[in-house]
Amino acid sequence: MLDGNVEKSSYPVTYHVTPVKGLLNDPNGLVVFKGEYHVFYQWNPTGTTHENKVWGHVVSDDMVHWQRLPAALVPSEDYDKDGIYSGSAVVHEETMYVFYTGNVIEKDGTRKSYQCLALSEDGRHFVKQGPIFPHPAGYSRHVRDPKVWFDDEQSKWYLLLGAQTDDGKGTALLYSSRTLRDWQLLGEFFSEEELKKLSQRGFMWECPDFFYIGEAAFFLYSPQGIEEEGDCYQNIYQSVYLKVESLAAGAVIADSLMYELDWGFEFYAPQTFLTTDGRRMLYGWMGVMPPAKEQAVPTVKEGWLHHLSIPRQLDTRDGLLIQQPAAELKQLRAAHKQVDLSDSWRYCPSISTVELVFCFDSEAEDMTVRLQGETAITYSRDSRQLSLSRRDWLAQRTEYRNTTLDRPLTELRVFLDGSSLELFANHGESVASARFFEDGELEIVYEGCNKGNAVIHELKL
Numbered sequence: 001m002l003d004g005n006v007e008k009s010s011y012p013v014t015y016h017v018t019p020v021k022g023l024l025n026d027p028n029g030l031v032v033f034k035g036e037y038h039v040f041y042q043w044n045p046t047g048t049t050h051e052n053k054v055w056g057h058v059v060s061d062d063m064v065h066w067q068r069l070p071a072a073l074v075p076s077e078d079y080d081k082d083g084i085y086s087g088s089a090v091v092h093e094e095t096m097y098v099f100y101t102g103n104v105i106e107k108d109g110t111r112k113s114y115q116c117l118a119l120s121e122d123g124r125h126f127v128k129q130g131p132i133f134p135h136p137a138g139y140s141r142h143v144r145d146p147k148v149w150f151d152d153e154q155s156k157w158y159l160l161l162g163a164q165t166d167d168g169k170g171t172a173l174l175y176s177s178r179t180l181r182d183w184q185l186l187g188e189f190f191s192e193e194e195l196k197k198l199s200q201r202g203f204m205w206e207c208p209d210f211f212y213i214g215e216a217a218f219f220l221y222s223p224q225g226i227e228e229e230g231d232c233y234q235n236i237y238q239s240v241y242l243k244v245e246s247l248a249a250g251a252v253i254a255d256s257l258m259y260e261l262d263w264g265f266e267f268y269a270p271q272t273f274l275t276t277d278g279r280r281m282l283y284g285w286m287g288v289m290p291p292a293k294e295q296a297v298p299t300v301k302e303g304w305l306h307h308l309s310i311p312r313q314l315d316t317r318d319g320l321l322i323q324q325p326a327a328e329l330k331q332l333r334a335a336h337k338q339v340d341l342s343d344s345w346r347y348c349p350s351i352s353t354v355e356l357v358f359c360f361d362s363e364a365e366d367m368t369v370r371l372q373g374e375t376a377i378t379y380s381r382d383s384r385q386l387s388l389s390r391r392d393w394l395a396q397r398t399e400y401r402n403t404t405l406d407r408p409l410t411e412l413r414v415f416l417d418g419s420s421l422e423l424f425a426n427h428g429e430s431v432a433s434a435r436f437f438e439d440g441e442l443e444i445v446y447e448g449c450n451k452g453n454a455v456i457h458e459l460k461l
């Protein structure tokens with residue numbers, strides 16, 4: 001067992017959900033149960049590689065202060081002996097129903113996956129109920145990540161499953177149930193014909209999700225095998241959403257576009273849930289890919305790796321999703337400093353957990369915000385291009401991600417947590433996440449000439 005310890009890290013990450021040791025990946029089972037927020041996550045407690053997955057577990061009253069609990073689900077049965085893979089949780093009649101994929105690797109190396117149920121009465125102990133339906137015919141063993149929710153209008157439970165057809169195409173399967181135990185396969189969420197609307201399909205869809213915001217329906221998924229298109233889909237795998245017109249097998253894709261949720265370097269496998277006061281909240285995994293770069297992350301030597309994003313509230317603006325930091329995070333704000341943007345400045349906060357809020361009186365002019373080493377955010381007024389750069393710690397050179405904003409830049413919020421960065425432009429219209437590993441202290445350097453101001457909040461747990 002590695003004796004990793006996130007608390008003693010030279011690259012501390014404090015207000016994000018981290019593994020105490022080992023590797024964290026997808027957020028799982030996001031749910032409010034008996035007044036507590038539960039976040040589960042894919043966790044290898046034994047090392048920093050993608051093996052031995054269990055469900056890590058933290059609880060909170062406010063999505064800011066987290067208490068670590070023992071792993072909620074660990075391999076123990078024939079149907080989940082090689083890993084408790086991703087899934088979701090719902091609450092029904094005072095019981096938490098947890099759906100996950102049991103991963104099995106046979107002696108000859110072939111894989112099997114089982115969609116399984118576990119129940120909890122107290123949010124601490126989980127009792128496995130076993131697989132809930134047979135493997136669907138016509139799909140490879142890459143069938144996983146059940147997302148379950150209740151549809152008020154149709155008064156039924158639904159379950160979406162990420163899948164791969166036998167001939168190697170990504171897809172999602174829709175099931176329904178009245179009881180949460182007997183599930184009926186309704187078919188593929190989108191028909192073959194409908195999927196031709198998309199510029200690319202990919203070879204596997206992971207971690208699907210479906211939700212309404214007001215009347216608008218969204219399908220969110222993490223397709224694998226998408227090639228870059230201009231500034232989009234620059235990472236190996238990405239997470240996108242589709243606007244859809246109905247909840248049914250054979251749903252209609254509203255405008256044939258795949259919208260990337262986050263144009264940064266590290267963001268994957270997001271899932272959403274509803275807070276008690278009706279906000280749609282999202283968590284993603286800020287994981288580094290591919291494996292060579294992942295294993296070169298400096299925290300690997302410390303025995304821990306990766307963290308989740310901050311909770312992001314989803315809303316719509318002009319029919320598209322916007323993502324804004326959960327209001328709860330304002331609790332973290334401690335001392336602050338306000339600075340004018342009419343001239344360049346340099347500011348060294350006393351800690352590396354900081355929120356920057358830039359407000360421009362009208363649209364922003366060309367500007368750069370340097371953070372540490374090669375980590376910088378740049379905006380170009382003419383092209384409306386927003387860029388994020390950092391040092392590629394494996395290739396030892398600067399690397400970039402870019403986006404073109406739909407509207408001129410008027411507002412920019414940046415959350416820094418040691419080696420973690422998340423930026424939100426124009427009140428959540430455009431979002432990017434990244435890790436960065438630089439020597440030295442955080443030093444915020446603003447270069448520009450703008451009307452407006454910036455507030456630098458120190459963040460303290």
Ligand code: FRU
Nearest residue numbers: 026042053085086144206269
């Ligand atoms: C996404 C994913 C899921 C799977 C889990 C395994 O990152 O590959 O599809 O359930 O991670 O850890």
